[in-house]
Amino acid sequence: MGGEILAPVITIDGPTASGKGTIAQRVAQALGWHALDSGALYRLTALCVLRVGGDGADEAQAAGLARALDVRFESGVIRMGSEDVTEIIREETVGNLASRVAAWPAVRVALLARQRDFRRAPGLVADGRDMGTVVFPDAPLKIFLDAEVEVRAHRRHKQLMGKGFSAKLTDLLTDLRARDARDRERVHAPLVAAHDAVTVDSSHIGVDETVAKVLDLWSARGLA
Numbered sequence: 001m002g003g004e005i006l007a008p009v010i011t012i013d014g015p016t017a018s019g020k021g022t023i024a025q026r027v028a029q030a031l032g033w034h035a036l037d038s039g040a041l042y043r044l045t046a047l048c049v050l051r052v053g054g055d056g057a058d059e060a061q062a063a064g065l066a067r068a069l070d071v072r073f074e075s076g077v078i079r080m081g082s083e084d085v086t087e088i089i090r091e092e093t094v095g096n097l098a099s100r101v102a103a104w105p106a107v108r109v110a111l112l113a114r115q116r117d118f119r120r121a122p123g124l125v126a127d128g129r130d131m132g133t134v135v136f137p138d139a140p141l142k143i144f145l146d147a148e149v150e151v152r153a154h155r156r157h158k159q160l161m162g163k164g165f166s167a168k169l170t171d172l173l174t175d176l177r178a179r180d181a182r183d184r185e186r187v188h189a190p191l192v193a194a195h196d197a198v199t200v201d202s203s204h205i206g207v208d209e210t211v212a213k214v215l216d217l218w219s220a221r222g223l224a
């Protein structure tokens with residue numbers, strides 16, 4: 001071994017509905033890099049738990065399902081086996097259970113190598129909660145993307161309505177607060193900005209401006 005040059009990684013961590021996914025995709029597109037939506041792996045695990053009739057209370061079961069995930073990411077489509085699960089994993093029931101199974105250390109360990117496998121040339125943009133702290137601690141650029149909880153609830157509401165799902169703003173706000181608390185307060189790999197992360201608050205700036213900010217920060221690293 002020795003002398004192996006690892007592809008660069010930009011990590012984008014932050015709370016639910018902060019826009020991480022959109023920003024990560026757009027930054028990856030602009031740079032011609034790969035993208036990892038790590039939350040999708042926790043959502044897929046939750047979907048498997050639901051389908052075997054579990055409730056996320058059995059750590060070993062959830063970890064076994066995480067290890068056995070048969071998933072493929074194909075330009076915007078997520079397949080589990082031959083099934084297109086792109087939309088179903090975005091449902092609130094799946095997201096809420098994902099945040100619970102994600103608290104289990106055995107589940108996190110089961111998904112670790114799978115996430116690191118996404119690191120390929122020319123580079124990777126990875127979004128989640130612990131990309132900069134646990135999965136890619138050596139990433140040369142780490143972003144912590146934050147936004148006020150009310151702004152995030154509005155965005156999620158708009159997104160769900162646009163997809164034809166019904167949702168009440170007040171329920172979404174309650175859910176987001178509960179998920180934030182669970183993600184931030186868990187013992188294993190909690191949602192926290194890495195000590196060397198740059199915090200970007202997207203409450204009052206749009207997607208284009210946020211993407212431009214991340215690309216500027218990357219250029220300023222002088223590694224491109």
Ligand code: DC
Nearest residue numbers: 038039040042098099102128129130
């Ligand atoms: O980013 P998201 O909303 O799709 O993530 C769903 C859940 O998965 C989230 O509530 C917490 C968990 N998650 C995590 O614990 N670690 C990650 N790197 C990504 C997501």
